[in-house]
Amino acid sequence: MGAEQADRPLDFVRRILHEHLATDRFGGRVHTRFPPEPNGYLHIGHAKAMLLNHGLAREFCGKFNLRFDDTNPIKEEQEYIDAIREDVAWLGCDWGEREFYASDYFEQLYAWAVQLIRDGKAYVDSLSAAEISEYRGTAIQPGERIETKIGRESPYRERSIPENLDLFERMRRGEFEDGAHVLRAKVDMAHPNLNLRDPVMYRILHATHPRTGDAWCIYPTYDWAHGQSDSIEGITHSICTLEFENHRPLYDWYLEQLGIHHPQQIEFARLNLTYTVMSKRRLLLLVRDGLVGGWDDPRLPTLSGLRRRGFTPEAIRAFCKRIGVAKAESTIDVGLLEDAVREHLNRSAPRAMAVLRPLRLVIESFPPDRTEQVEIAVNPEDPAAGTRAVPLSRVVYIERDDFMEDPPKQFHRLAPGREVRLRGACLVTCTDVVRGASGEIVELRCRHDPASHGGDAPDGRKVKGTLHWVSAAHAVEAEVRLYDRLFVKEDPDDAAPGQDWLANLNAASLEVLTGCRLEPSLAAARAGARFQFERLGYFCVDKDSAPGRLVFNRTVPLRDTWAKIRQRTGG
Ligand code: ATP
Ligand code: MG
Numbered sequence: 001m002g003a004e005q006a007d008r009p010l011d012f013v014r015r016i017l018h019e020h021l022a023t024d025r026f027g028g029r030v031h032t033r034f035p036p037e038p039n040g041y042l043h044i045g046h047a048k049a050m051l052l053n054h055g056l057a058r059e060f061c062g063k064f065n066l067r068f069d070d071t072n073p074i075k076e077e078q079e080y081i082d083a084i085r086e087d088v089a090w091l092g093c094d095w096g097e098r099e100f101y102a103s104d105y106f107e108q109l110y111a112w113a114v115q116l117i118r119d120g121k122a123y124v125d126s127l128s129a130a131e132i133s134e135y136r137g138t139a140i141q142p143g144e145r146i147e148t149k150i151g152r153e154s155p156y157r158e159r160s161i162p163e164n165l166d167l168f169e170r171m172r173r174g175e176f177e178d179g180a181h182v183l184r185a186k187v188d189m190a191h192p193n194l195n196l197r198d199p200v201m202y203r204i205l206h207a208t209h210p211r212t213g214d215a216w217c218i219y220p221t222y223d224w225a226h227g228q229s230d231s232i233e234g235i236t237h238s239i240c241t242l243e244f245e246n247h248r249p250l251y252d253w254y255l256e257q258l259g260i261h262h263p264q265q266i267e268f269a270r271l272n273l274t275y276t277v278m279s280k281r282r283l284l285l286l287v288r289d290g291l292v293g294g295w296d297d298p299r300l301p302t303l304s305g306l307r308r309r310g311f312t313p314e315a316i317r318a319f320c321k322r323i324g325v326a327k328a329e330s331t332i333d334v335g336l337l338e339d340a341v342r343e344h345l346n347r348s349a350p351r352a353m354a355v356l357r358p359l360r361l362v363i364e365s366f367p368p369d370r371t372e373q374v375e376i377a378v379n380p381e382d383p384a385a386g387t388r389a390v391p392l393s394r395v396v397y398i399e400r401d402d403f404m405e406d407p408p409k410q411f412h413r414l415a416p417g418r419e420v421r422l423r424g425a426c427l428v429t430c431t432d433v434v435r436g437a438s439g440e441i442v443e444l445r446c447r448h449d450p451a452s453h454g455g456d457a458p459d460g461r462k463v464k465g466t467l468h469w470v471s472a473a474h475a476v477e478a479e480v481r482l483y484d485r486l487f488v489k490e491d492p493d494d495a496a497p498g499q500d501w502l503a504n505l506n507a508a509s510l511e512v513l514t515g516c517r518l519e520p521s522l523a524a525a526r527a528g529a530r531f532q533f534e535r536l537g538y539f540c541v542d543k544d545s546a547p548g549r550l551v552f553n554r555t556v557p558l559r560d561t562w563a564k565i566r567q568r569t570g571g
Contacts, residue, residue, distance in 0.1 A: 013052070013325060016266055017060060017237065025264075026236040030062030033235050034093065035102075035226070037069045038080035038210070040280035041295040041302045042087045044316065044337070045271040051320045052268070053239055054093035065233055066095035070103045071225045073209035081210065083295070087303040091313050102220075102229045103211045109220050109228055110172065112258055113183060113201055117164045121257055122201060124167040125156045125184045132182070136189075136197045151189040151197040171204055174217045178204050183218075187253060195250045199223055227251040227265075228258070235263045241270040242329065271323070272331040275485040276301045277492050277501060291505065292486070298542075298553050299486045299509050309483065310530050310540030310555030312348070315341035334485070338556045345530060345538045345555070350378045350385065353423065353468040354518040354533040354552075356480055358397035360472065361414075363428060365447040366394040371471070374454075376424040379532075390519050392425045395472040397517045399535075402467045403444060405433065412465040414444070420465035423534060427452040427463055468534045475517035478550035481542065482511040518550070525550065532558075 020026055032053035036042060042050075057064035066088055070076050088095065116122035127135065137151040159167075171181055183202040191197055201224040206217045230238045238251075245267045255262040272278065277286075278301055286292045286300070295302055298309035306316065319340035323332050372392045378385035402413045402420075414420050419429040432445035451458040455466065486509050492501040522531070530540040537557035544551045 030060035031236045032057045033065035033067050035067045035069045039075035044301045045278045048271045050093045065098045067100040073207040078210045125154045153189045230263045231261045238263045238265045242267045268325045269329045273334045274490040275487050315344040349530045349532045352531045355397040356516045357400040358517045359400045360443040361398050363448050374425045391471045391474040393471045393473045396469040421455040422469045470517045474520045476523045478516045480513045480516045480552045482554045484509045
């Protein structure tokens, strides 16, 4: 992530803003916007963009707009608008009353287009889309894209102004079929920057728009709509990702021709994360083809997926702050995002004990009909959270992984003859291993030290291992979903010849455990509640839960020292 760290977070954008304030370029104002296109759900990359824009507005006592860039009715849906509003609010990027829609500017954009035609700076072209692309100097040959030095002018380029005005009006009235004509800006067909070779401003699309319905059958392109929308809203700094850098001359050209308020476009590097894909096109494909459970699948980098997985807005904000904003492309280790949520939940999540793969442990020295209430801290990081009572009885469940019959030395857990601590309760020594018909271990027997209240040895003898446990008689059952990375490769595009990114999908990215046993205090936990399951990681209640049928998602495991040792030693 080197390049991202080279600058302190935000510094290069801040410098530009300070310079504008010093030279009074925008009358001392800072006004930013976050402009999602409602053609999918927001992802963690969008979080970076919105936090940047919202944060700068706050820092410079400016304004922040949420603007839906809804200029392409074919891909846009109300469902996406609703989801985006929810996600932006969830991250705390408050926009108040400042919610806008590019589609509200269609009439103004049309008027400005007419103005450009009148000024001889726009014309109706009747070439086909393929011809326009070829004339522009981009020809798609099988397998390669060729760009020529200069483009060729369309035979329609010199249409008279009255003819252009007439055709454009009839385009709007719906007299022509999709693709019959487009409106193009008359810039320069020999310009080295392809974006300036007479870019398309309007195309005919007989499609129903989620907000304007059938009022329009011509729709503005991104380049024609975006800068003018910024201008209408009085935006001062139009911050976008690097792929728009070579659109900036066009952004500036339109605003100059119209002579209207002229924001400064500033580009920054988009966020890329290891082991994931971020483009909405790809996310949509995963959702549509049922390769994941929906836009809020906890394995996706969507904000709704991360939320369902148990991520907090605080963690996402801390992550974005840490990675900073730079001009150079880089890919961030997804581990950094996981660290951020670990850090926040370590401070904020109540602890609970849960046994994911239960193994019975009978404490033979414990009276059969007794239940003791053991007091355990709700969160050792937060003494104010107090303690909780956890019932202990003669039969408890421990984690299958916490027992080994013939363990190596570094394994500080239970083994025949070994003594460990049951967290917060007492010390137990394994005395016997009970096997089932096929030889598998079905139960362990042990005796406890009745003097070891709270798990402390009365004589101060050293007991290294501490296990989590749940009383069998009191436990609640639950389903627990363990998530792994969605792709097996750091870079999902790193695929074998003839294969694509989908070949790198991780077939084992979801493991569903049933029959997990949880401490009884969790019975009342509601969807969205987050916990640290001691020694395991952070988990949150999934929305699929119903009364008496709890489902938990693992947000992220704790750092597992034994797994690391095992990996290192190949054991
Ligand atoms: P995608 O490329 O994922 O389909 P997009 O850029 O088409 O996304 P928009 O809805 O147009 O999606 O994005 C809204 C804003 O979020 C834009 O300003 C865009 O630059 C920014 N943005 C999108 N993806 C990222 C990313 N990965 N990192 C940072 N900013 C991003
Ligand atoms: Mg976009």
